[in-house]
Amino acid sequence: MSYNRLPKTTAHVRVTQQSWQQGTIEGEVIAGSYAWQFQWCFKRGQLAIEPSSGRALIQEPLGRFLEKWDYQLEPGGDYSFTIRAEL
Template sequence: MSLPETIVEVAITSQCWQKGQIEGQVKAGSYEWYFRWYFLQGKLSVNPTLGRSLIQEPLSRFLERYDYQLEVGGDYQFYLRTKL
């Protein structure tokens, strides 16, 4: 029996190395969020609040792992082990 999973799509819309910031959009299931990752401080802001608790921790782990590899205009994916 396979576990439920959802593909999370991440699009990077801007980045500023001087400010230590990456911004983008996240889509998973019927949800859509916008995020700002302050990688020098390790802080993540996700909006809107609806469903934010579902994505904040997995998105944070993804960004911490790949932040220096992410490029503006890039589209990335990761999997959530849940069905949204």
Template sequence: MNSQRRSKTIAYVRITQQSWQHGQIEGEVRASQYEWRFKWCFQRSHLWVHPTLGRALIYEALGRFLENCDYQLELGGDYQFTVRAEL
């Protein structure tokens, strides 16, 4: 398949809570008509995503984004990343 024709969706992330002492970040992620809440425990590399509806669509991509950017994310910040699928 041509790379220009691959489906993509932009996911929007907002950081709502952050605790460096506890090693975690919480926030919201929105992609297409879906919305989730997440908690990223970066000291243990553990990610929770709720609700379960559509979670499989975002889980891996959100995890990669958080692993790559967690120390750059700020409380109240708005971010985005690309999901290589049409949601």
């Protein structure tokens, strides 16, 4: 199977809160028929995602996205990234 034929899903991220003092970014992510709330504690490198249903599908790709872009994300901002899977 070629790389171009892999399934893709766009994940949409909205940042709702950010605290540089606490080292956290909070928001929501929607991909396919799933929706989650997340809290990224970038000072500790910890990502919490709720609800648990489908969490395994988003944990790794969301974590990579947040690690790459966390200092450029702003509250109220809408962002997206592609997951190489069909959700």
